[in-house]
Amino acid sequence: MAWPLNDRQREARKAARRFAAEQIAPWAAHIDRCQTTPAEVLIAMRKSRYLGVALPTQWGGGAADPVSYGLITEEIGKACSSIRSLMTVHNMTGQAIAKLGTSTQQQEWLPDLCSGRKIAAFALSEPNVGSATSAIETEAVEHESSFVLRGTKKWITYGQVADVFLVFALCNGQAVALLVERDRDGVSVEPLTEIVGTRGSMLAEVHLQSVSVPKTNQIGPVGSGLSLVSNIALDHGRFSVAWGSTGIIHACLDACVAYVEQRQQGGKRLKEHQLIRRHVTDILVSATASRELCYRSARLRERGDPRAVMETCLAKYYASNEALRAATAAVHLHGANGCSGDYSVSRYLRDSMVMGIIEGTNEIHQITLGNYALQRSYLD
């Protein structure tokens, strides 16, 4: 094996696999159908300590190394992409506070985020602003010791239940990042439903109507909101989505292998049909290659190698594309059954469609990775 795991990593994967199978997978269809995350699952996530698994131990987190974090994310993502998205956004905000927060902010927020007593969301996208984040329209006006926020954030994962949002706004043309508590006057949350995939991720539109936020809630200096705060968080998010996409591909593989064993057509099992084997082969190759890129990205992150940033983009781009391809093949392999809600592959297909859009669309990744190639700084 190209990437041998140490004992800690093996144990992390084993525990996450068991947890996901027992506590998440049984709920996955319900989460998808009802477009919500039941309290039981949130409680299980809290108890598991996975919400703070990548955050520093100083605050009660697990300080998981990148490989362990990735393996845990893959297992959760294999069981349910919505719950994986909770881990993603919660950790994105947690990482930003851990890296760029003041000691007061860290003391105030990180223990509760690590324990899962409070849920954090990442509020960058807006109705008119997706990938072109420099054009954000939410405005922060300085007023004595506070900022006054006006604007709307959209597609905010777990925005329906988040206790705190990391909000990005422009202040005199410069980006700022602010922690905004849900219960501040002027904050209102509107649920978004009928999303194609990750339907249990409780998306919301967050309205900020003259919300007064103390300057002590600012994360990082003025002007570094987008370049550093959002990118540090998004880098973490892409790493998580890459592993989560790999989880979807492995879920497709397991579902297909089980189905072709038992399903009979034309007097023989599906697995005896050569074209069916081709689908299974393609999914196996996607699963293996995606995981290898995720491992490579994780190892670079472990070493603090700056190439990890672009290699994480590469892993996310590849794994999310392959998840869509694998899930499409899995649905075809299941025939009409694959189009019904009775089989999980239809959920995998819808979830995989989301993976190529979140944390930077794959079109943006094509531009970014094209530049990476042309700069010749890629790994040889």
Place this chain on the structure above:
Amino acid sequence: MWAKKRIKDYFSGTVAVTLADDADIFDLGLVDSLFAVQLVMFVENEFSIVAEREDLNIRNFCSIAALTEFVEAKLAQRGRAGMVNGLAAER
């Protein structure tokens, strides 16, 4: 000077154009903002320094000159701290 040379080498290997020391790579549109994260990892890895919260100002990372000044200040700070620790150990 050695810090500047390493920084220049890194820029020439990643930005792929010859840069004046004071050229602002972000203003010139030579890189996207994601590159700032790479630069943070580069200085931490290459010079074994930790970019603290107050260091993570984009102005420290926008040009060869700014990054060199930032790194040299951090190295000097570390040197002073090492000297203080060494004296304390001797006592």
